Amino acid sequence: MAIDLKTKALKKSLFVFHLSTGSCNNCDIEILDCLTPRFDIERFGMVLVGSIKHADVLLVTGIGTVKNANRIKLLYEQMPKPGFVVAIGACACTGGIFRDGYTMNGPVDKIIPVDVYIPGCPPKPEAMIAGITKLLAKIR
Amino acid sequence: MGILFFLLSVAGSFVVFSLVGIMSGWFDRKITARLQWRVGPPWWQNFIDFVKLTGKETLIPENANEKIFLLAPVIGIVSLSVTGAFLISGLYQTVKWDLFIFIYLLMIPSIAIFLAGSSSGNVLASVGAGRELRLMLSYEFPFIIALLVPVIKSGATEIFDIVRFQMTEGINIGYVSGFLAFFVSLLAFMGKLGYIPFDVSEAETEIAAGALVEYSGLPLALFKLMKWILLSVGISFMVVYFMGGFKNIFTGILKYIGVLVLIILIKNTNPRLRTDQILRFSWGWLTVFGFVAVIFALMGY
Numbered sequence: 001m002a003i004d005l006k007t008k009a010l011k012k013s014l015f016v017f018h019l020s021t022g023s024c025n026n027c028d029i030e031i032l033d034c035l036t037p038r039f040d041i042e043r044f045g046m047v048l049v050g051s052i053k054h055a056d057v058l059l060v061t062g063i064g065t066v067k068n069a070n071r072i073k074l075l076y077e078q079m080p081k082p083g084f085v086v087a088i089g090a091c092a093c094t095g096g097i098f099r100d101g102y103t104m105n106g107p108v109d110k111i112i113p114v115d116v117y118i119p120g121c122p123p124k125p126e127a128m129i130a131g132i133t134k135l136l137a138k139i140r
Numbered sequence: 141m142g143i144l145f146f147l148l149s150v151a152g153s154f155v156v157f158s159l160v161g162i163m164s165g166w167f168d169r170k171i172t173a174r175l176q177w178r179v180g181p182p183w184w185q186n187f188i189d190f191v192k193l194t195g196k197e198t199l200i201p202e203n204a205n206e207k208i209f210l211l212a213p214v215i216g217i218v219s220l221s222v223t224g225a226f227l228i229s230g231l232y233q234t235v236k237w238d239l240f241i242f243i244y245l246l247m248i249p250s251i252a253i254f255l256a257g258s259s260s261g262n263v264l265a266s267v268g269a270g271r272e273l274r275l276m277l278s279y280e281f282p283f284i285i286a287l288l289v290p291v292i293k294s295g296a297t298e299i300f301d302i303v304r305f306q307m308t309e310g311i312n313i314g315y316v317s318g319f320l321a322f323f324v325s326l327l328a329f330m331g332k333l334g335y336i337p338f339d340v341s342e343a344e345t346e347i348a349a350g351a352l353v354e355y356s357g358l359p360l361a362l363f364k365l366m367k368w369i370l371l372s373v374g375i376s377f378m379v380v381y382f383m384g385g386f387k388n389i390f391t392g393i394l395k396y397i398g399v400l401v402l403i404i405l406i407k408n409t410n411p412r413l414r415t416d417q418i419l420r421f422s423w424g425w426l427t428v429f430g431f432v433a434v435i436f437a438l439m440g441y
Contacts, residue, residue, distance in 0.1 A: 006195030013189045037177040042169070045185050050344030053199060053356040056192075080197040080356040 010056060010082065011136050013045035017055035017079075021072055022103065023062030026122040027089035031059060034125045041129065057084050057135070060114075063091045065103040069111050076112040084135055087114045088128065090121040146225070153224030154217070154369075157376075161368030162186045164375070164400055171404045186368070190361050198357035203261035209354075212259065213362035216252030219245050220369045227377060230299030231385060239297045242377060243284060249370050250276045250332060253341065256363070257351030268350025272334075272341040274415050278422035279331035279338070282324050285430035289321035290381060292437040303385045311384040317436035322382045324430045328422070329374050330403060333367065337410040338418055375399045 020028050034041045035048060049055050052075050064072055076085065087108045090096035095107045108114055115138060118131035166186045173180025200206055223245040230238050250272055257269025290312050291297055294305035302312075312318030331338040342350040352363055379385065379395045386392030413421065 005191060009188045009192040009195065013185065013192045040173070040178040040180075042173060042181050043179050045181055045188060049349065051349040051353045053354055054349065054352075054360060056196075078199070080199055082196070 007139060011139055013047075014057050014132070014136075015047050015049045015055045016057045016059055017049055017052045017075075018059045019061070019072065019075060021060060021062040021068040021092075021108070022065035023089060023091055027061040027092075030122040030125060031061070031088065031128065034128055039125045039129065041132075046132070052078050053080060055079060055083065057086055057132075059086050059088055060092050060108045060112075061088045063095055063098045063101070063103070064105050064108045064111050066105045067103070069105045072108065072111050082139075084115045084139070085112055086116045086118060086131060086135060088118045088131075089123060090119055093117045093119050096121060149225040149229065150218075150221045153228055154221035156228075157221070157224040157369050157372045158365055160376075161365075161370070161372035162190070164371050165368045167397075167400060168371075168404050168407075171401065172408055175405075175408050186364075190365065193361035193364070194358050196357040198359060199354070201261050201354050204354065205259040205261070208255055208259035210359060212252045212256040213359050213366055215255070216249040216366040217362060217369065219248035219252075220366065220373050224369070224373050224376075227299070227373065227380065231303065231380065232300070234298050234300045237297050238299055239287065239291065239302075242299075243287065246332065246370075246374065246377075247276070247280065249366055252366065253334075253351045253363075256355065257341075260351070260354040262354050264347045264349075265351050265353045267347050268341045268343075268353070271415055272351055275331055275334075275338060275341055275418060278419045279328040279426075282422050282426035282430045283328035283332075285427060285434060286321040286325035286328065287381070289317050289433050289437045292434065293318070299380060303380060303387075306384040307387070312382045315436075316441045317433045318382060320429050320433035320436065322378070324426050324433065325382075326378065326399070326402065327406075327426060329378065330406065331418070331422070332374065333370060333403075335403065336407045337413050339412055340415050340418065343412060371400075375403070 018028065018031055033039065052058070058075065058079055060072065062068075087093050091098060092108045095104060098104055105111070116131050116135045118128055120127050163183070166181065166183050169185065170180040200209060223242060226235060226238055226241055226245070229235060254269045254272045257265040257272065260266070290302050293312065293315070294302050296302055296305065306312055313322050334342050342352065347353070352360065355363060375396055378399050379392065383395045
């Protein structure tokens with residue numbers, strides 16, 4: 001019962017941390033668009049936090065460059081569990097147009113386990129909200 | 141008997157002020173959202189956040205001082221509960237010199253945040269802790285000067301006598317001196333809360349949540365609770381001290397909401413100040429207005 005209550009509470013208040021690993025900044029701007037009056041994800045209790053230790057969800061954008069690979073791993077380990085990873089944008093999901101680049105160190109799921117993929121270049125805020133609802137369906 | 145009664149009243153004030161504080165925290169989020177043309181979270185959001193954070197993993201950094209790291213939020217919450225108990229008992233009987241107890245106990249949450257930052261073993265956290273201390277140095281002086289005004293007017297240092305004075309002679313905020321002192325102490329109180337013009341110690345885009353950067357799980361939940369209790373205790377103190385208290389429950393609640401809305405409006409219409417700007421502002425304008433209020437009070441206005 002107690003565990004059930006905590007899971008229910010987790011579903012209603014996801015704190016989100018946003019990490020850019022060599023993205024072109026387009027996905028990052030679209031993430032911030034989710035907070036604006038038109039979409040307002042604070043209605044569902046989602047807040048953008050400044051520290052990974054406060055977060056439940058790690059949003060990763062960008063290809064995960066050679067320099068950043070270690071940092072993604074560190075941040076993933078520092079996230080208090082239960083925590084989830086969402087890969088946002090074509091680069092984070094597959095490598096996108098940078099898949100043959102010399103800084104490419106695999107898409108994000110080669111470095112850390114990813115729960116939800118949100119493709120698009122950049123994905124619309126509507127697509128991100130749809131992806132988060134899929135994440136919510138995964139949390140049990 | 142005496143100790144048992146004291147503990148019970150502290151526990152009671154903890155329950156009352158945390159419930160009121162959580163709802164005030166929601167009110168803050170909702171009004172902020174409405175001001176930004178958004179919808180905002182539902183009223184149970186802060187309760188859900190608290191329950192969720194208690195269910196998360198608690199991480200303690202390797203080079204942290206574990207005992208202080210875990211004790212810091214508890215120190216803040218206990219001191220605020222004691223403040224609330226003194227505030228409630230001060231409305232019904234004379235507690236000797238209790239104004240000074242408030243001045244001391246309302247300082248402790250800031251010290252708890254400083255302890256949290258300095259025991260985390262993190263560079264950003266220690267920057268946040270240092271900023272918190274500098275913030276405290278700046279706002280404490282005008283705060284105490286502003287609190288002198290009702291003391292001069294009523295000639296008493298007890299909450300009970302100050303409230304009784306306001307019932308016979310008119311509320312403090314109705315005088316010129318009381319009005320100035322109210323605004324000075326309101327701004328100083330926003331510094332205590334770490335609300336936006338004075339949120340240097342928790343600047344999340346700059347030093348990543350500052351002193352609380354390493355906190356997760358239950359201690360973070362307790363720190364959030366401490367901030368909410370500080371909000372409710374502080375505003376209740378303002379209402380009792382400057383506006384005549386909660387004698388009539390309905391107008392009392394209206395006064396409480398009025399002060400809360402004023403704080404939220406100031407928070408939402410100002411940018412973050414730098415540490416040196418805060419120091420100049422508090423030791424400059426706030427202190428000057430505080431002294432002007434004291435002079436007006438001595439002249440009887």
